[in-house]
Amino acid sequence: MTILPIVLGEGVPFFDAIGREYPLHLKDVTAYRNGMVELWYEIRVSGGRG
Numbered sequence: 001m002t003i004l005p006i007v008l009g010e011g012v013p014f015f016d017a018i019g020r021e022y023p024l025h026l027k028d029v030t031a032y033r034n035g036m037v038e039l040w041y042e043i044r045v046s047g048g049r050g
Helices: none
Strands: 024-031 037-043
Touching: none
Parallel strands: none
Antiparallel strands: 024 037
């Protein structure tokens, strides 16, 4: 997932019709000189190490 510091209007859903919520864990962040920020997430698996 990447965040850009711009307004896109109404936009398009990033994850369409997943059907449920998933717990995420932020794994890494990279900030670029142009203002973009890249976020790396992994899905938390319940009952295990994550």
